[in-house]
Amino acid sequence: MAGGQGTGRSFSFKVVLLGEGCVGKTSVVLRYCENKFNERHITTLQASFLTKKLNIGGKRVNLAIWDTAGQERFHALGPIYYRDSNGAILVYDITDEDSFQKVKNWVKELRKMLGNEICLCIVGNKTDLEADRHVSVQEAEEYAESVGAQHFHTSAKLDRGIEEVFLDLCKRMLEVAQVESSRADGTSRHGTARRGVQIVDDEPQGQGGSGGCCS
Amino acid sequence: MAAKPVRKGIHVDHSELLCKKGCGYYGNPAWHGYCSKCWREEYSKARHRQIKEDRELAERLQKEEEAAYASSSSSSTTTTSRPIAFSKFEEKKTQEKARKVNTVKKFFTTSKTPSKRSMLLCCPNNFTMVRQHSVESSQAAGEFQEFLKLLRKPAAQDILKRCRACIEGIAVFILLPMFSFQPFNNFAFAGSLPEQVEKTMDNVEKYIMTRLYKHVFCPESTEDEKKDLAIQKRIRALHWVTPQMLGVPINESSPQVIDMVEKAITDIIEMDSKRVPQDKLACITRCSKHIFNALRVSQNEPASADDFLPTLIHVVIRANPPRLQSNLQYITRFCHPNRLMTGEAGYYFTNLCCAVAFIEKLDAQSLSLTEEEFDRYMSGNASPRRPTQEPSSLVDELSACPVLAPLHTNLLDLQELEKQQCQLESNAADLDRALVAWDGSVAQEVANVARKLPPKVQASISSFPLLLAEVAASPSGPLDSEVEDSITLPPPLLPQPAGS
Numbered sequence A: 001m002a003g004g005q006g007t008g009r010s011f012s013f014k015v016v017l018l019g020e021g022c023v024g025k026t027s028v029v030l031r032y033c034e035n036k037f038n039e040r041h042i043t044t045l046q047a048s049f050l051t052k053k054l055n056i057g058g059k060r061v062n063l064a065i066w067d068t069a070g071q072e073r074f075h076a077l078g079p080i081y082y083r084d085s086n087g088a089i090l091v092y093d094i095t096d097e098d099s100f101q102k103v104k105n106w107v108k109e110l111r112k113m114l115g116n117e118i119c120l121c122i123v124g125n126k127t128d129l130e131a132d133r134h135v136s137v138q139e140a141e142e143y144a145e146s147v148g149a150q151h152f153h154t155s156a157k158l159d160r161g162i163e164e165v166f167l168d169l170c171k172r173m174l175e176v177a178q179v180e181s182s183r184a185d186g187t188s189r190h191g192t193a194r195r196g197v198q199i200v201d202d203e204p205q206g207q208g209g210s211g212g213c214c215s
Numbered sequence B: 001m002a003a004k005p006v007r008k009g010i011h012v013d014h015s016e017l018l019c020k021k022g023c024g025y026y027g028n029p030a031w032h033g034y035c036s037k038c039w040r041e042e043y044s045k046a047r048h049r050q051i052k053e054d055r056e057l058a059e060r061l062q063k064e065e066e067a068a069y070a071s072s073s074s075s076s077t078t079t080t081s082r083p084i085a086f087s088k089f090e091e092k093k094t095q096e097k098a099r100k101v102n103t104v105k106k107f108f109t110t111s112k113t114p115s116k117r118s119m120l121l122c123c124p125n126n127f128t129m130v131r132q133h134s135v136e137s138s139q140a141a142g143e144f145q146e147f148l149k150l151l152r153k154p155a156a157q158d159i160l161k162r163c164r165a166c167i168e169g170i171a172v173f174i175l176l177p178m179f180s181f182q183p184f185n186n187f188a189f190a191g192s193l194p195e196q197v198e199k200t201m202d203n204v205e206k207y208i209m210t211r212l213y214k215h216v217f218c219p220e221s222t223e224d225e226k227k228d229l230a231i232q233k234r235i236r237a238l239h240w241v242t243p244q245m246l247g248v249p250i251n252e253s254s255p256q257v258i259d260m261v262e263k264a265i266t267d268i269i270e271m272d273s274k275r276v277p278q279d280k281l282a283c284i285t286r287c288s289k290h291i292f293n294a295l296r297v298s299q300n301e302p303a304s305a306d307d308f309l310p311t312l313i314h315v316v317i318r319a320n321p322p323r324l325q326s327n328l329q330y331i332t333r334f335c336h337p338n339r340l341m342t343g344e345a346g347y348y349f350t351n352l353c354c355a356v357a358f359i360e361k362l363d364a365q366s367l368s369l370t371e372e373e374f375d376r377y378m379s380g381n382a383s384p385r386r387p388t389q390e391p392s393s394l395v396d397e398l399s400a401c402p403v404l405a406p407l408h409t410n411l412l413d414l415q416e417l418e419k420q421q422c423q424l425e426s427n428a429a430d431l432d433r434a435l436v437a438w439d440g441s442v443a444q445e446v447a448n449v450a451r452k453l454p455p456k457v458q459a460s461i462s463s464f465p466l467l468l469a470e471v472a473a474s475p476s477g478p479l480d481s482e483v484e485d486s487i488t489l490p491p492p493l494l495p496q497p498a499g500s
């Protein structure tokens, strides 16, 4: 193979943020991307679309984090938001049992739509309010395992556990992407082409001028 | 798309979102509800059918053409017969509708065995005559060539060659859901930086899509136009929806916010005037930025999706952008997929799709209204701006709805104009009356003077009052009669000896 080193690759991933209102989705992401919590965010115009660049084991990763409208009346629009996403972060508030039930609904929906190609993270936020916990740690972790998701505890307020969520998610998305790209021959795996695994590669993939518009 | 009244909230049934073929994967409206794989299968079937039909039509046309060719060459030399055949073709082309033009063009690119006639038409000069009449097209071609000069020679040539092939090829596969640039990736760019590749892609897209726009935007073979009209009608019917119902967190009394919302509206309307997918996306992005600015002025925290989406819905309802569905479909079909999937513009675009889906399915519950209220507003029998109580004062109403204000001033202006017009008319009538009166008084005076003259002179000028009466009675009135009367006037009185 001609061209650059193995470091020439960069990956772009789309991650949707799901969770009931007020569980702290926005807080978690702002904490992660800008390390801010509940201050006057003078420089932050919006927290609905944020990006973060990472470098994992020499691989460049561009993370695009999509906030979704969580109000009940927008619930049905979910599928439009999470189409083609590589990962989802499902946030609940550990003091709010109801928000955990909502997470379960979303997991069901995501698995149905996107199958196992989407990496899921379930996040119990507001651990600083441990005294007021209404969701059992054991139940949450068991549930996560049963649906093939990772479970994390965070506090956006105290900046606990947030880096770990995104790092773990990225690693898993990378694995999926690499499996997919290694399988990507002419008859590529279902959906590979339109999912967000953008692999800008300086090495020819040996695919030739397949398909496309000129055939 | 009519929302069933029994439905609560906006429900997109999951079954509706899965591939129509039931393979279990997720379908996409752009692929007519199939997943990408099943769509490709379905599509290639349809495509072969289409190609066959096109070929048949083209063969028919060709027979006609050859007949024309034969008759023209019998009357002229072979050298002149070529242009004649072509001009005949041109004539026929303009007579037939655009669809056929496309079909004819398709034939040239699909035909494996180029016929005499297709060779004739593909000869460069004629071909440019047929296609290159749009300013945008030639401009795009020029810009693209400029760009290619910056690249390495062999790569540039390869790209240009492929683009040309693409343009001709795509005229055939109008519905190709997304044309993949994958071949470029591998072929021309060994060792290039990702940014370079990206930039080239942008330019390629610009060139190809500007050239193809007319053929692939809202193509007749799709339902796009019908959907455009449907959503336009739907939005018009929803004019009564207030920002409060949508939960839009903007402060509408701030002129700054109003200004930004207006800008957002302008941007989203402008989308339709752009040709290149990325330019259309840029309009959506600008619109979104203006919305975020409006949100920032209105509240102190960074806007989340729950602030943004309702405001975008509000803007879309206010703007009722032209050919909305066609534009969304076009972007979905032809925008660089990565841009739509992970880019910021893709996020805004997705929100716009959500806004449209919401508007289509919107019902009483999604606005927190009762069914009765919703029905009354929809039927136009009531307006949320003026609740069922006393009609509020005009001033209240004006402040409640910024759109009414210019309407109101226009109305006042019109009233003022009408008053002035009435005044003018009555003045004209006065003038008319004064003239008639003056006319009479002159006649009277002449009569008076005449009476004082000696009897003989009186007799000789007795024709004067008659003359005056004649002038007054002429149909065009006393003012305008001058010209006509200079013709019909009796010869001037000559001095005559008294008593003769």
Ligand SMILES: Nc1nc2c(ncn2[C@@H]2O[C@H](COP(=O)(O)OP(=O)(O)OP(=O)(O)O)[C@@H](O)[C@H]2O)c(=O)[nH]1
Pocket: A019, A020, A021, A022, A023, A024, A025, A026, A027, A028, A038, A070, A071, A125, A126, A127, A128, A129, A154, A155, A156, A157, A158, B304, B305, B306
């Ligand atoms: N104590 C505590 N409060 C938190 C934490 N994270 C968020 N909050 C608070 O929870 C409230 C809601 O946070 P947001 O980040 O706006 O929640 P959201 O999920 O984005 O809500 P929506 O945008 O309405 O869906 C805010 O008052 C935050 O200050 C946390 O870790 N601990």
Ligand SMILES: [Mg+2]
Pocket: A025, A026, A027, A067, B304, B305, B306
């Ligand atoms: Mg939020």
Ligand SMILES: [Zn+2]
Pocket: B019, B020, B021, B022, B023, B024, B025, B034, B035, B036, B037, B038, B039
């Ligand atoms: Zn399918």
